Amino acid sequence: MEIIKNNGILIVNMVPRFDAYSAKEVEADLNEALDNGADKILCDFSGTEYISSAGLRVLLATAKKLKKSGGSICLSALKPYVSEVFETAGFTPLFNIYGSEKEALAGME
Amino acid sequence: MTLPGTGAIIVIMNPSKTNAIRLPARLENLEKLIDVTISCLQSAGIEKETASEIHLAVDEACTNAIKYAYTDGVAGDIELSCTIARGVATITIRDWGHTFNPLELPPPDLNLDINERPIGGLGIYLMKKFTDRLEYRREDDSNILTIIKNLN
Numbered sequence: 001m002e003i004i005k006n007n008g009i010l011i012v013n014m015v016p017r018f019d020a021y022s023a024k025e026v027e028a029d030l031n032e033a034l035d036n037g038a039d040k041i042l043c044d045f046s047g048t049e050y051i052s053s054a055g056l057r058v059l060l061a062t063a064k065k066l067k068k069s070g071g072s073i074c075l076s077a078l079k080p081y082v083s084e085v086f087e088t089a090g091f092t093p094l095f096n097i098y099g100s101e102k103e104a105l106a107g108m109e
Numbered sequence: 110m111t112l113p114g115t116g117a118i119i120v121i122m123n124p125s126k127t128n129a130i131r132l133p134a135r136l137e138n139l140e141k142l143i144d145v146t147i148s149c150l151q152s153a154g155i156e157k158e159t160a161s162e163i164h165l166a167v168d169e170a171c172t173n174a175i176k177y178a179y180t181d182g183v184a185g186d187i188e189l190s191c192t193i194a195r196g197v198a199t200i201t202i203r204d205w206g207h208t209f210n211p212l213e214l215p216p217p218d219l220n221l222d223i224n225e226r227p228i229g230g231l232g233i234y235l236m237k238k239f240t241d242r243l244e245y246r247r248e249d250d251s252n253i254l255t256i257i258k259n260l261n
Contacts, residue, residue: 020172021136036215050161052168053232061228081161088238089231090219 009108010038011077011101014048018055027058034062039071040108044101046077063095069089072096076104120247128152129190129223134175134204142171142189146200155198155260163198166256167191170211171203178206178252200256209252210245211236221253247254 002013010033015022033041043059063073076098078086086092098104115201128149132138146167150160171187181187211233221227237243242257 017140019139020176021139021169024136050164052165052172052174053229053235056231058227060223060226063223064226064228065199067223084236085165088235090217094223096225 001026003029003033004103005006007087007109009040009042009047009105010046011042011105014043014045015051016047018051018058020052020054021054021056023054023066027061030058030062034065034069039066039069041066041071041073042101042104042108043073044076044078044104045079046101048082049079051082053089056085056089056091059092072105074108076101094107127190127192129188131186133190134179134185134206136172136175136189138187139168139171139175142187143168146188146191148159149193150198150244152175153193153198153260155193159258159260163256163258164238166236166258167200167202169236170200170254170256173209173211173232174202174204174252174254177209180207196259198256198258198260200214200258202254202256203251205251208247210247211254212243212245 001015004011012030012033015026018026030041040063066073074096077100078097096107098107117207128145130145132141143164147160147164150163166188171189175188178187185205190201192199214230214233217227217230217234221256241254241259244255244257246253
C-alpha cells in the first residue's frame, strides 16, 4: 500500500481488495502512521474495487483513534460498490467523503 | 474428500454450474474461496452488481468461519459450493468447528455516532442486507450456512 505525505496530510492509497486478509496489513500500516504522529489522514479509494466489514472495521478504529487525539480522517473517490457498502453499514454520516483526492486535499487544508 | 486439516485442495466443477472447493480454514485462502464463487457467477453470466453483493455475503460468511469456527489452535477445513439453477444462486459454506449460528447475533445500531459505534459486528448484517435468504443448520458435527440470492 502506497503512503505519500503531502503538506502535512498523509495520503493512503487503499488496497484494491479491502477484505479480512488485506485488512491486517492496512491496519498495521495505519497504526504505524498514527504512532509516528500522523494527525491528518486521507484514504483514497480510487483503486479499491471491493470492501468488506473487515475493511470498515479498520476505518472505524482509525477514525476513533484520530478523533480522540484531535486529528482527522477523510476518504475520497469511493466507487459505486464501495459507496453502497458504506451506505448500507450506516458509515456515510461518520466520515468526510470527497469525490476525488484533489477535492479532499483542498477541503482538508 | 479429505479429512479436516490435511491441507489438500479439491476443486470440483461440472457443466450444471456447480463449483465447489474444500481447503484449510485460513485467511490466506479467503481469496481462493471467493474466486471459486466469482467464476461460478461469471460462468452463469450474472451481472456485476449482483455478483458484488454475493461476493460480499460469501466473504463475510467465510471470514466468520475462518476466524471463529476453530479455536484453541485446532486446524480444520472450510468447504464452499456455489450452484446456479432456475434463476437462483445458492452458496453453501461448511465448517467442522464448534457450534455457531451467526444468524442469532443481534443487529447493529446504525444510528450511533462515531464515539459510540462498536468496532465490528457488521459482517452478518451486511450479509443479510445483500442477500434474499440465509439458512443455518448444524449437521454431522458441522456448521452449514446457506446463502440464497434471486438473480431475476
